[in-house]
Amino acid sequence: MATIKDLQFREPPSITNKKDAAITDFEVRSLNTTSVNDTVLRHPWWYNLKYLAVGLVFGVVFVKAEVISWFRIQEMFRLQSFHMYGVIGTAVVTGMISVWLIKKFNVKTIHGQPIQFQPKKFNKGQIFGGITFGLGWAMTGACPGPLFAQIGTGVLVIGVVLLSAIAGTWVYGYFKERLPH
Amino acid sequence: MLEFFRQPWSWYVAGAIIGLIVPALLILGNKHFGISANLRHACAACFPSNIPFFKYDWKKEAWNLFFVAGILVGGFIAAQYFSNPNQIQVNPALVTELKDYGINDYSSFLPAEIFSWEGLLTLRGFILLVGGGFLVGFGARYAGGCTSGHAIMGLSDLQVPSLIATISFMVGGFIMANLILPFILRL
Numbered sequence: 001m002a003t004i005k006d007l008q009f010r011e012p013p014s015i016t017n018k019k020d021a022a023i024t025d026f027e028v029r030s031l032n033t034t035s036v037n038d039t040v041l042r043h044p045w046w047y048n049l050k051y052l053a054v055g056l057v058f059g060v061v062f063v064k065a066e067v068i069s070w071f072r073i074q075e076m077f078r079l080q081s082f083h084m085y086g087v088i089g090t091a092v093v094t095g096m097i098s099v100w101l102i103k104k105f106n107v108k109t110i111h112g113q114p115i116q117f118q119p120k121k122f123n124k125g126q127i128f129g130g131i132t133f134g135l136g137w138a139m140t141g142a143c144p145g146p147l148f149a150q151i152g153t154g155v156l157v158i159g160v161v162l163l164s165a166i167a168g169t170w171v172y173g174y175f176k177e178r179l180p181h
Numbered sequence: 182m183l184e185f186f187r188q189p190w191s192w193y194v195a196g197a198i199i200g201l202i203v204p205a206l207l208i209l210g211n212k213h214f215g216i217s218a219n220l221r222h223a224c225a226a227c228f229p230s231n232i233p234f235f236k237y238d239w240k241k242e243a244w245n246l247f248f249v250a251g252i253l254v255g256g257f258i259a260a261q262y263f264s265n266p267n268q269i270q271v272n273p274a275l276v277t278e279l280k281d282y283g284i285n286d287y288s289s290f291l292p293a294e295i296f297s298w299e300g301l302l303t304l305r306g307f308i309l310l311v312g313g314g315f316l317v318g319f320g321a322r323y324a325g326g327c328t329s330g331h332a333i334m335g336l337s338d339l340q341v342p343s344l345i346a347t348i349s350f351m352v353g354g355f356i357m358a359n360l361i362l363p364f365i366l367r368l
Contacts, residue, residue, distance in 0.1 A: 051212070051244045052251035054205050057198065059255020064186070064263065065195030068256070069290040071271045074279075077351075077358030080272035083192050088332060090196020095337030098204035107208065115207045117338050120325070126346040129323025130331075134353020136316025138362060139309045141291065143328040144321060145216040148249045152256025155291055157298050161314035168318025169220040173234035179323065 062149040070141025077138050123181045129172075136168075186263035203337050212244055215330030217321035219249050282366035305368040324349065 062068045065087055075081035101107070102115055109115060137143055140161050142150060147165065150158040172179075206212040225239040268287045279285070279292070286293045293300065300306035321327040324346045326335065332350065335343020 045243070047210075048244045048247040050209050051206070051248040052254070054202060054209070055248040055251020055253075056255040056258070057251075058202055058248075059252035059257075060259040060263070061190070061195050061198045061255075062252065063256050063259035063290075064190040065192065066189055066269060066290065067195065069269060070292060070296065071269055071275065071287070071290070073354075074358060075272050075275055077354045078272075078275065080275055086192030087196045087199065088328075090193050091199040091333050092336045094197050094200020095203040095333055096339070098200065099207075099337045099339075102204060102207060109208055109211050111210070113211055115211050120335060120340045120342040122342040122345065123325075125323045125325060126331075126342050127349050129320045129325070130346040130349025131320070131353035131356075132316050133320025133324055133327060134350040134355075135357040135361070136313045136318075136320055136353075137328075137350060138354040138357035139313030139365070140317055142317075143216075144220065144317065145249075145252060145327075145329055147317075148216075148252040149256030149259075150291065152253040152258075153260035153290065154257070155289070155296060157296060157301055157310070158291075160301060161310050161317075164311045164314030165318030165321075166220050166223045168315040168320070169217075169322045170224045170228060170230075170232075170235075170318075171315075172319045172322040173221070173224060173232045174230075176234050 058145070059149045059152055062146055063153060068142060068146040068149045068153070073138065073141040125179070125181045128180065183263075187265055189265055199333065200337070203334055206248075210244065213330070214334040215245070215326055216249060216252075217318070217327035217330060218242065219245050220318050221322060222246060279366075282363075284366070303368075305365050308365055308368070320353070 065083075066072050067084070067087060072081065072084055076084035099117070103117070107115060133143075140147070142158070142161070144165065147158055147162050151162065203214050206214050221235070222239040222242050222245065225235040225237060229235040269290065271287060276287075284292045284294050295303075295306045295309055297306075301310055317327075324331065326343070326346065328347075328350065331340075331343040331346040336347065
């Protein structure tokens with residue numbers, strides 16, 4: 001149960017350290033792309049079911065547009081089909097227009113919070129990591145989202161790919177400080 | 182109506198709905214679209230091992246775990262109730278190429294010769310599933326995001342680093358599919 005107190009804005013930890021803390025926190029979090037926007041509202045867990053509903057729509061689209069197909073990804077990287085370029089291109093254009101509208105009209109969340117955007121900072125990881133990711137993408141024929149949809153369609157062996165991806169993430173975390181960024 | 186659900190959907194329908202995930206998550210709770218972060222949350226929840234990168238309150242990011250659970254359920258529903266009865270239509274040039282590697286099964290989204298428990302026990306299957314998965318997880322975190330976080334969310338917000346990451350994803354994919362994969366698939 002959400003009490004009125006839960007729904008109130010959290011106090012910053014201390015006024016003097018506020019700016020410092022915010023900067024450090026943002027640097028760390030934006031670099032690592034955990035959600036950079038802290039939720040200032042506390043909600044009961046079942047509020048998260050709305051994200052499950054959005055994910056559900058996403059999963060259906062993945063399957064129905066064959067985005068989860070290894071064959072479609074192979075066609076994309078061989079320039080043998082326009083399909084995936086069309087999907088990603090349309091998604092980006094739709095996203096761009098949406099973000100532009102949100103910024104222009106200062107749209108708030110359904111809970112009345114302001115919607116925040118944080119600029120990403122360039123680091124060499126985006127190139128080295130990006131190429132590594134691309135190599136893996138062409139092998140598995142799936143980026144992280146489609147992996148979950150593939151498992152949902154009943155190809156349970158993809159669970160091995162997912163566990164391996166979690167292992168890859170862990171190894172990155174372990175060697176993070178020693179990798180060029 | 183059911184006919185629409187059974188047929189494969191065109192790229193513009195799918196692209197538009199995927200693009201609308203961006204404002205949907207923002208408006209529902211100021212959330213930024215990004216799926217590979219869940220792999221990090223899984224590490225933070227299960228094996229933080231005192232690594233600073235995994236020491237944070239992953240429960241605060243639980244919304245994203247609900248989101249991917251939804252993707253899994255969506256995949257199940259689509260496959261169970263609106264599946265396309267026909268074989269997947271693939272470019273003939275790719276069909277010819279894959280035939281050389283003994284890949285002829287187009288009954289599912291993934292070639293069963295590789296993406297099955299039997300396939301996993303072959304050398305090429307092991308490399309593609311375990312090796313490929315590892316590179317996806319490692320690379321996504323190193324790059325600070327995957328296709329959703331960089332290519333879709335980042336580009337939607339006109340972020341130059343995301344454009345660089347997206348180009349790098351494509352470069353890696355082109356190298357693998359055209360230069361390396363033919364050797365792996367012959368194993």
